[in-house]
Amino acid sequence: MTTTLATEETRVATITTGLDRLRRSLHTGSRIAAPYRAAAEPAWHSSYVAPAAERPPVTARMASFGYRERELHGRADLVDDLAMTGPVRLLTPDGAAALRGICQNLEASAVHNDYVVSRRLRGVESLSPFVHAMVRDPVFLDTVSRLVGVPLIPHPLRDAGVQINYYEAAADASRAPLVAKWHLDGMNYVFTMTLSDHAEHQGGDYIYYRGHPRDFASRREEITAQGARHPDVHIAPFQHVGDTMFTRGSRVYHAVTPVTRGHRITLAVSLFCPLLGDQDENRFWHSAPDDGLVRTLNNWNALRRAVRRPASYCRREDIPIRPLARRSAARD
Numbered sequence: 114m115t116t117t118l119a120t121e122e123t124r125v126a127t128i129t130t131g132l133d134r135l136r137r138s139l140h141t142g143s144r145i146a147a148p149y150r151a152a153a154e155p156a157w158h159s160s161y162v163a164p165a166a167e168r169p170p171v172t173a174r175m176a177s178f179g180y181r182e183r184e185l186h187g188r189a190d191l192v193d194d195l196a197m198t199g200p201v202r203l204l205t206p207d208g209a210a211a212l213r214g215i216c217q218n219l220e221a222s223a224v225h226n227d228y229v230v231s232r233r234l235r236g237v238e239s240l241s242p243f244v245h246a247m248v249r250d251p252v253f254l255d256t257v258s259r260l261v262g263v264p265l266i267p268h269p270l271r272d273a274g275v276q277i278n279y280y281e282a283a284a285d286a287s288r289a290p291l292v293a294k295w296h297l298d299g300m301n302y303v304f305t306m307t308l309s310d311h312a313e314h315q316g317g318d319y320i321y322y323r324g325h326p327r328d329f330a331s332r333r334e335e336i337t338a339q340g341a342r343h344p345d346v347h348i349a350p351f352q353h354v355g356d357t358m359f360t361r362g363s364r365v366y367h368a369v370t371p372v373t374r375g376h377r378i379t380l381a382v383s384l385f386c387p388l389l390g391d392q393d394e395n396r397f398w399h400s401a402p403d404d405g406l407v408r409t410l411n412n413w414n415a416l417r418r419a420v421r422r423p424a425s426y427c428r429r430e431d432i433p434i435r436p437l438a439r440r441s442a443a444r445d
């Protein structure tokens with residue numbers, strides 16, 4: 114009985130594809146559930162970026178997820194084979210506390226959507242001046258670029274770029290629990306920062322499949338049924354407010370198990386490599402179910418323009434152009 118219960122608690126479905134995405138894309142609901150008072154936010158400061166991280170406990174290359182050399186991103190002069198690293202602290206404790214307060218205040222604006230993450234707020238850069246300033250701060254960008262080994266800047270697909278995910282126990286047993294279904298992100302470079310201490314919730318683990326998506330597809334039934342108990346499914350070691358994991362979201366299947374007690378908030382910051390823009394893995398039909406067709410069309414045009422002319426994108430958006438920093442993540 115205990116075993117069955119534990120398995121149930123980490124069981125998460127996989128997102129839908131095909132016609133269901135089209136059906137979901139036709140919604141015209143509001144992007145935010147309530148207006149947000151940005152003027153009440155504290156100001157962002159560069160000094161909120163934490164000093165360079167120590168060697169993170171987890172560092173995995175694409176090869177250990179079953180990817181072959183020819184499948185990797187990058188180009189001859191730019192290796193881009195990091196699958197996952199962390200947890201690291203990108204912000205100081207004060208910076209993470211300020212961000213947590215902001216994301217708590219933004220919760221009233223979040224919307225329900227059972228496509229991937231049950232409850233979330235997209236396009237946070239356009240709502241929060243703090244987050245807008247953070248993701249284009251040269252010190253912040255240098256830190257994340259060094260961690261991955263490629264230059265990273267704010268993502269042109271604005272609604273998907275920065276989002277906040279909110280999880281809590283379902284109000285009653287008849288409601289579906291709040292989760293992130295098994296999925297690949299559209300984004301290549303994703304930094305997931307927890308803004309909750311793990312002691313504040315039960316469940317709500319970020320789990321990932323250590324293997325190739327091709328194998329995930331053929332083993333889907335057993336992986337979704339067993340969740341965290343599956344031998345090739347691992348739990349990302351988030352512990353404290355501010356802990357951040359880098360993942361190559363577009364190539365590593367992941368999910369968040371149901372929260373059974375308390376609350377969990379995460380900020381997902383996805384970035385863009387202007388030198389490898391043509392390898393961006395976003396797909397129109399991956400974003401449309403969340404953002405609706407019209408917004409996705411506009412976002413899509415902005416992405417295509419930035420891929421073609423990254424320097425003009427940076428100028429238009431006031432994004433600092435940085436020299437290429439050397440990678441700091443340890444090789445495994």
Ligand SMILES: O=C(O)CCC(=O)C(=O)O
Binds near residue numbers: 278293305367379381
């Ligand atoms: O909330 C998390 O820990 C991860 C959510 C996620 O996978 C996503 O936002 O794409």
Ligand SMILES: [Fe+2]
Binds near residue numbers: 298362367
């Ligand atoms: Fe994700």
